[in-house]
Amino acid sequence: MMVLEIVMIQMKNTDKKIAIISNHKPQSEEVCRALKQKLRQNNFILTSKNPDVVISVGGDGMLLSAFHKYEDQLDRVRFVGVHTGHLGFYTDYRDFEIDKLVDNLKLDTGAQVSYPILNVKIILGNGEVKTMRALNEATIKRTDRTMVVDLIINHVHFERFRGDGISVSTPTGSTAYNKSLGGAVLHPTIEALQVAEVASLNNRVYRTLGSSIIVPKKDKIELVPARSDQHTISIDNRTLNLKDVVRIEYQIDQHKIHFLASPSHTSFWNRVKDAFIGEADK
Incomplete structure (x- = not known):
């Protein structure tokens, strides 16, 4: 219980x-x-x-x-x-x-009732690092062509993703965009993150897991774009358009949100x- x-x-x-x-x-x-x-x-x-x-x-x-x-x-x-x-x-x-x-x-x-949140670290080619927090999710997409990124989980190269984008959500955000992508609903006290694909390409040439992935608190999620073109990154209700994204790191943040x-x-x-x-x- x-x-x-x-x-x-x-x-x-x-x-x-x-x-x-x-x-x-x-x-x-x-x-x-x-x-x-x-x-x-x-x-x-x-x-x-x-x-x-x-x-x-x-x-x-x-x-x-x-x-x-x-x-x-x-x-x-x-x-x-x-x-x-x-x-x-x-x-x-x-x-x-x-x-x-x-x-x-x-x-x-x-x-207070406390729920985990997401820490997002964006590393750019010029050495700039943007660190942000999300209550629901962080999503990366390409608007002009298929996005190609390497998905690394706990230092293991898991797959090369091709498709429209990838969403990483908190348990609280599992009922938001993640659910519309076919992801699982997680109770918000579970300290885990969820990776969900946005319209992945799956055929005889390109393959991905095709289902959402639940990642425990101790594991870091990394996305490494194969191209240095512009990407659109959404952090909850905020949107960034960034060029030359080298890597994005996702982890459970050390802080939590507290509700009355x-x-x-x-x-x-x-x-x-x-x-x-x-x-x-x-």
């Missing part, structure tokens, strides 16, 4: 600093205004600098934006999402549940069921 990693840190409301990030849709802005008012009435400190809790109002994209805004403070900040649209995978509260959120924050003792653990923190399997299956017809 798997046990969530939960850490308890005692904290008073008057000491708790909260940041709120919202998209610009009218419904989200209305929820944001109401939430700020209720938090102030309950003596919470609203600030964007060094918060203890970050609340994203909108959808999953907003939570990704919140994660990247505070990714240099992951050891001290906890996240919680308020959804104002369709079903959100990273959200524990709907737009009509802000009173419930405030009540849970008043009762909060600092409990409260009575409303939805079970991962309930999230999967609600997002992809729904209620069965009776």
